[in-house]
Amino acid sequence: MVNTGKASHGCAVCRQRKIKVRTCDLARPACSQCVKAGWDCPGPKHQADVIFKDQTALVKRKVGGGTPTNSESEDSVPQSPGFIRAISPSTSERGTAFFMHQYVVSGRRNSRLSKPRGLHEYLPTLLRDEPINGPLRTIVAAAGLAALSNAGNAKIWAAESYQLYNQAVRQLRHALSGSVKVSSDETLAAMMLMSTFEAIASGDLDSMKFYGNHTMAAGRCIGLRGPAQFRNDTQLKMFLELRRTIFMTCHQLQTNIPSAIQTWSSWAEPVQQPEERCSNSFTEINIRLSNIRADLKQRDVTSPDIIITELLPIEEQLHSWKQNIPRAWQIETFCTKDQNNVATQVWRSRYYMYDDFWKATVWNGFRSVRMVIHEAIINAIITSRATKHQEQLQLSMAVLKETVDDICASVPYLLDHVHKDEFGRITQTTGDPRSGTIPRPGGWVLVWPLFQAAMVRTTPRSQRDCIAAVLRNIGLKMGLKLAISMAERLAKCDTILADGDTWLTGEFTTLH
Numbered sequence: 058m059v060n061t062g063k064a065s066h067g068c069a070v071c072r073q074r075k076i077k078v079r080t081c082d083l084a085r086p087a088c089s090q091c092v093k094a095g096w097d098c099p100g101p102k103h104q105a106d107v108i109f110k111d112q113t114a115l116v117k118r119k120v121g122g123g124t125p126t127n128s129e130s131e132d133s134v135p136q137s138p139g140f141i142r143a144i145s146p147s148t149s150e151r152g153t154a155f156f157m158h159q160y161v162v163s164g165r166r167n168s169r170l171s172k173p174r175g176l177h178e179y180l181p182t183l184l185r186d187e188p189i190n191g192p193l194r195t196i197v198a199a200a201g202l203a204a205l206s207n208a209g210n211a212k213i214w215a216a217e218s219y220q221l222y223n224q225a226v227r228q229l230r231h232a233l234s235g236s237v238k239v240s241s242d243e244t245l246a247a248m249m250l251m252s253t254f255e256a257i258a259s260g261d262l263d264s265m266k267f268y269g270n271h272t273m274a275a276g277r278c279i280g281l282r283g284p285a286q287f288r289n290d291t292q293l294k295m296f297l298e299l300r301r302t303i304f305m306t307c308h309q310l311q312t313n314i315p316s317a318i319q320t321w322s323s324w325a326e327p328v329q330q331p332e333e334r335c336s337n338s339f340t341e342i343n344i345r346l347s348n349i350r351a352d353l354k355q356r357d358v359t360s361p362d363i364i365i366t367e368l369l370p371i372e373e374q375l376h377s378w379k380q381n382i383p384r385a386w387q388i389e390t391f392c393t394k395d396q397n398n399v400a401t402q403v404w405r406s407r408y409y410m411y412d413d414f415w416k417a418t419v420w421n422g423f424r425s426v427r428m429v430i431h432e433a434i435i436n437a438i439i440t441s442r443a444t445k446h447q448e449q450l451q452l453s454m455a456v457l458k459e460t461v462d463d464i465c466a467s468v469p470y471l472l473d474h475v476h477k478d479e480f481g482r483i484t485q486t487t488g489d490p491r492s493g494t495i496p497r498p499g500g501w502v503l504v505w506p507l508f509q510a511a512m513v514r515t516t517p518r519s520q521r522d523c524i525a526a527v528l529r530n531i532g533l534k535m536g537l538k539l540a541i542s543m544a545e546r547l548a549k550c551d552t553i554l555a556d557g558d559t560w561l562t563g564e565f566t567t568l569h
Contacts (some may be wrong), residue, residue, distance in 0.1 A: 068098050128240075152197075152203075155201040157180065157404075159498060160204075161273075169294060174416075176414060176415075176418075183198065191228065192247040193244075193246050196254060203222075204535060204536030229247055240282045249275045250304070252275070256537065257441075268306070269309075304340075304422060305505055306370070312351055315347075316339060341422065343422075343426065361434070361438045361446055368434060379423070388411060388463075389409065389563070408475060425509055426514055428461070434453045435514065461511075464506045464510045467503075471499030500534070502538065507543075526544070528541075529544035
């Protein structure tokens, strides 16, 4: 791509007359400068036009060496054999490119795992092998175009993203009707991305219900594929990502995690690296917790004695899991006194470094589960007004504060503000961390843990505001409507998870 310098946002008249952009107030339908001068103002550029520029003429000059004239048509045959014609990408290609830039990250090269895990890193291979009219290509383009529409405030692309989404639905229905396509990797990946589209494009309550439905449907597809599906690393990566999403969805809705997921984990174990297998025991703990919470909800249990008796053993199992994890899962803690360091944008100038991107997401899953346990215990004690559990109340509140701070400390790593170089030295990413040109794929796995951390009762207003700022930045740069909705919710009210107002989580949560 040819670098043409920073794009001007001013109207065409102000740019033609070389009036400084700061003088053009970008007002619509006409800027104040043109109104005062009596000029016919076409209005300022749309954000989408600033992001994507037609550089055909510039490429002609650079490559062909000539200056195009008004008489030249787009279809004219080039006279020079060295001429290269610039072809503008289609909107679907732009959407795909944006999604791959903002939502795909490979594993860290300096990880102690022989096959480090990232996020959506299986997509390039699957897209390369899928037919041109496959559902995966369509839903990737739809999700990317929806994100690009949000990031660039281009509503016309939003409409086209929904057209692509509906096309992907039709393609998936066709794929699921065939015995071969229903078990293909491309079909499973497309089903997983259907839920991703919902979070990107809307992020309201209705879309999050669809998010959960798509997630569980993809889980059923795992069961249909059977144990033979785990033949390569791509299939394992998809399963690990889907398993994390199923955990998150079921804990939010206080429903049972499908017991079959334990069977699926046993299918995957032979192709897992030894250091990865401890995540399977974490799966077992998640299933036990979901069963207990679903049972408490069904029986309408409010007694703090029963709730504490049921949930504290799960906390003990989590503690045991933490104590027995392999060394490769250990977390490094760093502190900084530099007030301009990106870590200070999160909380108390402390940040964590992990050996692998995927491990960082599992650790945040561990913290989220602990928050679920102790928020339920605190809510039961406070609601009952019992005085005999004051010690447990203080312990649970301390756990909430600890887990919230830990999730905040994971932000610099997951957003790639800080990372280790090939020599193991801690370095900061160059450029403004708030810049939209720097991809932040880790934002996708951060939004729910951050929102949950902000919503628990022990989180102070200052920390909640800080989390809201991070979520807003993630949403604006990644074009993720869900993150923007979360940030707006945190800014407007002091609702906590235990209030029963669960908003984006469907039917939840509270045990009273």
